[in-house]
Amino acid sequence: MQISANNPNRKSWLHVDKNSDFPIQNIPFGVFLTRDDIITIGTRIGDTAIDLGALHQLGYFDDIPLTDDIFLQDSLNDFIADGRKTWRMVRNRIADIFDEENDTLKNNKKHKEIVLFRLDEIEMQLPVQIGDYTDFYSSIEHATNVGTMFRDPDNALLPNWLHIPVGYHGRSSSIIPSGIPVHRPQGQTIPADSDTPVFGPSKLVDFELEMAFITTDANDLGEPIPVNEAEEYIFGLVLFNDWSARDIQKWEYVPLGPFLAKNFASSISPWIVTLDALEPYRVEGPKPLKPQLPYLQYKGKKSFDINLEVALKPKTAKETVICKSNFKYMYWNMSQQLAHHTVNGCPVNSGDMMGSGTISGPTPDSYGSMLELTWKGSKPITLEDGSERKFINDYDTVIMRGFCEKEGTRIGFGEVSTQLLPVYNPKKNK
Template identity: 50%
Template structure:
């Protein structure tokens, strides 16, 4: 597959990718739906009339929106037709856009000149715990080795509801939050800025389509409600978390900020990179079983740049395929009660850790709850995040002839606001 736009062989955004995002072009006030191709953004608002296939001819208006919600609310047939149309428009054999200088000038914006926004209006946000290696590590630290994995963990995808209002786009700085924490075992809580700030390497998917209240999304149909994936950093205040999480789980230790990457990579783009599902023992209950593979070989990396340091340090290399529970199982369990999902709802994977220390997806694990310095891959050491640290997460599927990239998920930790 060849595009008339030129890019290097292993660009994040080849014609095989075509992720969706929301951007503002220079001189334009209204955010628009765009598709990343090479180092540019194709403005779908400017070419909406070209979506004239049987699924989209009556829905061209969705490409004139300022969020992806209405497009996400269409069917997989419509999503597939949109992808095919865009690939055709960008093909080196199609003159419609390639040979129209006026339309080309209007339709393309350089990524470096665009301002990115949240891809959708996020109505609800749920975060799962789906990596068995992270669950074991966290369980060892908080409950001890004998009770590391909770009794229910291998029977259902555990999760908690989060704050959609504090999900922010990559590049948005965050402030160290305030909260209660216990500094010594058996001591009384104190109030102040978190001392143990952490990142969490995650992926998340946006829900597409909808279901009626009271009607579960069955696991065999769940893929029809998974629009696409982003990188996610679910920032965590570990000292606040360890004090508050019993008995109801995380609260203010997790609700202050969650960062996501701006480009939503569709399941169509990820199809060639499917891999075996993680072996599950015991076999889950029937409503969670599916025989088709819905796991992906996505290489994940975390880099940390201290304040004033131009050199980033790689602290983690992990992979999406380390997830025990698949996105289909997450969605099926979420709706088993008949919970209604809406286009643009966001479901996070939970921290994605591998078996070895260099693949641990959080500082909690790398620094073993602060009891030892984390060993960075460049040989240096550190513990939890310091003010001014910038965390950069990347994700890429590596193919023989092309890559599928997700861009970057970046956030800088700022000092606490002086309000108390």
Template identity: 55%
Template structure:
């Protein structure tokens, strides 16, 4: 499906550099505040944030036939609840206002705020969070590490999008500092655990989608309807305490090793903006059950990068991966999530699981890059790491690019502080 806002020939009166993630063809939604204004809904264009509440006050959005009070909210949930037709109408209207010759051009200083002058907030109220395990390369790499003498993939892996229900309250926006988690750890060759700060702290390079349409308990979302229930996507860092996780995860799975924090990028990029970057999914063998069969292209060619920044040091890019590698796509994830009648709500977040590519330069976690801590990562300036140390910062980026346009997510960053 094609929308006018995706036209690569569109030009804004805002000067947007060619390497910006936020041209007029993107227009993602977020929540921002200024020193003089409370948190409200904004749209990103280049290095500026467009104030939708301010536009409504000035009657520049009167073509939008819904209650504009949603633009004054401190989360996107009320806006998302208006439905897909209204998200699209708002994006189209915003695109028109940002084009050369629009009535906004002469008033731009009233409604456009430099990104450097605003504070970004968590864009949605996250009611529930599910983490999937959808990269076959990542699952195979970890299987080889954890079960060196067995099959890397568990027998169910190619039949269902494996996932677990995670902790929603500890999802935080980019820039939030993370304290090193504490918990039970089983030291090597020991027969009982100790209580300790995590010693092998890791990141996980993921993407997440935000549910845009609720269902009732007992209802299922079909594979054909799944993407109509998705508002947009963010870059997602699912911090991981590997030593805590290793001790606790049998028999019920991750708990304290994951629930201490997950970080997301602040701008929600709509599926409409990503439309030009659809690609085929990897071939699935054996054949999946009927409810998971789909037609068309449901993966997106999103380039992903991870920078490692030691305290007082410079950034080293240690991974370059792509969302297109995912074995299980978002439509399959959401369909499987609801096939048992589990209800979903606007603002719920579903993460992809770690996204790894086919070689070590595209692995999406330190446990893979260092082979479980056996190899060193050499950083610029001479520093060496196996896992994350106190005062290290991890930065992740995601963007799509073709010969016409670049559509990006910005970045999600997080600095690790010592355990409290």
């Protein structure tokens, strides 16, 4: 089925700013609370949020096979489980409803009052109930930077890195949408020249610039997903800030990997941009530096050209952009990640989330974490207000943005914005 929603010549009768991330060619999916405190699934065109639950009740999706309550839910999991054919029919239909040449809803004031919301009337929620969350480690620049800093510059990549899309399991329960603040975590760290840990607030709180993809039901226990079929099971992507406490990580991570250094919080942008919407932005991936096993060998363009940036905003000053990177730098693409994840028969379900790992580019201003940008704190960053940062300070807000652009059409992700608060105070915070 054609993705007519991607037609670059289409315009909407809803107002869309020239630099909006959300033209009628985007049509992302999210979950929000309406002004009437009702939770619903919706989409967004320009700065207008659209209640898909209400649209469906009003009959705008008739003759598409959907259950009556598919959009009247607090997560997209069931809709995502309906599969690509359904996603595409719904997205194409939404494009038709809001096309400037379609007067049906445009001229129905009563329906518009029910269906359309200003952004300040809604409250975005987590778009999916995340069953399992996996984080990969797929940027060669990031893995090389970390290996250079902590191990050996001449052997920065570990022996398995060029053969395996290295990944590990993360914690779903602490994944939060943009806008929810995070407390600085406490934990064990090891002082220099000591073999006895101390307890206290992390002194090295960091962000990690990532993207994450969300899957549909993919396979049964035991059944691998072939690399060239993997995209069939990817619904869409979000921006992902994988908050990290570097000092906690250093002490705890041997031999089973990062744990409390990561699971205090990860933040995502609330609108899932579909893989269909990103179709025009496919690009070649990097050439493999070593031969890859057949189950990881793919055909075609599986990388995506998505511009990424990170801004840091102190409590009382304007933001400073501190990093510009791109999703296309990933050495291992999403199809390889999903093929690897399931090659042993591990089941992947609707609503599972897979992070890319920190997306660093080749130049120092494209590194995707403070650890790399300040080279372990040895080269502090100067912000526009004159203050310096080695890592993230209390009350700083970290903002990540991402968009694709080609031939005048821009498809974006909006932002994930998260403020770091001081350590949780049981008397004050409970």
